[in-house]
Amino acid sequence: MTPFLNPREDQNRRLLRAKDAIDRDYACPLDVPALARIALMSPTHFTRSFRTTFGETPHQYLRRRRIERAMALLRTPSATVTDVAAKVGFESLGTFSRTFRAVTGRSPSEYRASARPLSVPVCFVKAWTRPSRFG
Secondary structure, eight states: OOTTSOHHHHHHHHHHHHHHHHHHSTTSOOOHHHHHHHTTSOHHHHHHHHHHHHSSOHHHHHHHHHHHHHHHHHTSTTSOHHHHHHHTTOSOHHHHHHHHHHHHSSOHHHHHHHOOOOSSOHHHHHHHHOOOTTO
16 A cells, blocks of 8 residues: 555555456456456455446446447448457357347447447547446
8 A cells, every 4th residue: 555545545546457457458358356456355345346436346347348349349330240249358249249238228230220430539429329327
């Protein structure tokens, strides 16, 4: 622990390191024990603290990150749905399609058919199209 941080700030910094690892390596196989090691916590304490701090479990956050990236990739017609699923870290097309529908309410193909490329900065597209667990 850094001597200038109180314990809560230290924990938040460690949680942010794990969250940054999810953001950076979302397409790689990630599990709670590996993320907990990054945050220097036990897996149970990490999951509980992550949920308290960010409002969702590490798994839910990873799933949402992958779907956000998939939504961006599906806007380009050159990539197949199978390619998109693999690029964002899903090993099974069925799991990808089921997860995509659970998060967005549409299948990847339905999303692709209704989505059109936007001529605005990517950061705005991501903010506007970000799936929300609040409906």
